[in-house]
């Protein structure tokens with residue numbers, strides 16, 4: 547059997563290997579504290595789960611769900627964008643539910659990229675951006691995100707011929723893995739470039755509602771002209787603690803939404819109807835629990851940042867996301883440290899290189915575990931580093 551080149555060049559998803567290693571350690575009796583994953587540890591509120599359960603008991607809800615999401619879910623997404631960002635969307639043309647946003651991030655490449663086309667991808671960044679370009683036969687031009695620029699790309703430093711060749715640019719704020727946030731002026735500059743050079747903007751915004759200290763993250767679509775040049779991906783995974791449900795969305799430019807729908811309608815057949823019913827209730831129901839949940843994250847973040855600094859890591863408290871992006875102490879790389887801490891301390895942090903070039907001296911530390919486990923992890927790291 548001959549496997550396609552695109553698979554031969556494709557590593558397994560970076561987190562898959564580590565998950566196997568951790569499972570093996572746990573099977574051998576080690577208790578690993580996993581600070582590596584961005585999966586919310588708290589559940590959605592009971593009224594969301596109950597809505598899903600009620601819908602699952604209705605025999606009519608077990609048929610194929612259709613390609614464009616239920617009208618109720620599309621309307622609930624549009625209402626969320628109006629309420630949350632002041633952005634008006636047509637639920638029948640500018641909104642597409644996704645089976646988690648990750649599949650949309652990958653499938654949109656099939657709608658945009660011809661073999662050899664160039665896509666601008668921030669680094670460090672969410673791995674799917676770059677691998678989905680490769681799967682579609684395109685080429686990546688990395689936009690380095692550096693601490694001295696607040697982890698925003700230096701858009702003036704990109705050569706003009708690169709912009710001319712580009713078919714799409716990824717932007718992701720609040721940013722995984724650095725936790726950086728972007729002002730609306732940044733999006734204005736992106737929209738202007740997209741207009742000038744005729745490329746699509748793909749804004750990935752799943753952390754918009756995981757924010758701290760009163761910070762409110764904007765949507766790229768708040769900027770004038772944004773919907774002429776791009777779409778935004780969003781997700782219920784982090785906002786509503788629903789990562790396992792696999793419900794996300796693409797919103798914005800109607801032509802690109804339609805193209806993505808055409809790709810997807812040949813690949814999948816939609817989201818299980820009871821999950822869509824639960825998603826509607828999450829989007830339309832009481833929202834005050836979201837800020838209470840964020841207060842829990844904020845406490846964890848503060849314990850983690852203070853503890854890491856005391857151990858010689860260099861890091862800032864992020865205003866959003868689930869992650870601290872920490873420069874490792876002298877004498878280590880992100881990979882050597884992550885490896886040593888897993889072996890010696892049974893604590894897993896994600897090496898920065900998982901997110902691409904530029905992450906060599908960093909680890910990403912997620913605060914998706916209880917604060918007591920964060921304290922225990924810090925103690926274990928302290929012991930391991932003084933060995």
Ligand SMILES: Cc1ncc(COP(=O)(O)O)c(C=O)c1O
Nearest residue numbers: 584646647648672722781783794
């Ligand atoms: C930046 C970013 N985009 C997209 C996703 C995927 O989210 P979803 O659960 O909606 O597929 C994640 C998940 O960690 C993420 O960090």
